[in-house]
């Protein structure tokens with residue numbers, strides 16, 4: 602077990618966490634490989650997207666440093682609101698240490714506790730092999746693939762997967 606796995610604490614995000622969350626989000630989004638968000642997204646729009654009303658936001662803290670974050674919400678309004686949706690980001694350079702797995706597990710517990718019956722990811726980039734392997738390990742299946750729905754900054758047009766699991 603790595604040091605990160607031993608000491609990581611996952612807790613609800615506060616306003617004071619935003620600068621750290623933004624430092625993660627801005628570099629993940631600017632890379633243009635994993636999220637459909639526009640790479641030049643402004644800080645205020647990013648904050649509204651990640652920490653706006655209706656979103657439950659959590660951070661992973663390791664020795665006082667924010668090393669990851671996830672946001673949890675209903676995937677649809679109204680009659681689709683029993684299905685959760687979540688987005689995850691680990692600080693670039695700290696991936697592959699189990700932080701994503703712990704965030705994923707935490708989100709499943711929180712989603713169940715909030716009364717959701719399933720969780721769905723709407724846009725998992727088909728070339729994001731690390732994420733796909735992680736979600737499969739956490740019980741998600743690819744239930745659909747939208748051809749050429751993502752303009753990958755390096756690879757051009759690639760597919761997006763929809764991934765789902767019941768809770």
Ligand SMILES: CC(C)(COP(=O)(O)OP(=O)(O)OC[C@H]1O[C@@H](n2cnc3c(N)ncnc32)[C@H](O)[C@@H]1OP(=O)(O)O)[C@@H](O)C(=O)NCCC(=O)NCCS
Pocket residue numbers: 629635689690691692695696697698699700701702703722724725726729730731732734735738
């Ligand atoms: C995807 C992401 C959340 C994963 O977080 P992480 O902390 O790296 O994940 P973990 O270390 O817990 O697990 C990664 C798993 O992928 C595996 N993996 C690592 N690199 C891989 C690769 N190139 N191909 C396939 N699997 C890979 C690891 O072995 C690990 O599986 P294991 O624990 O069974 O060995 C993180 O990399 C990230 O924030 N990426 C950018 C944003 C993103 O893609 N978010 C998800 C959008 S769907």
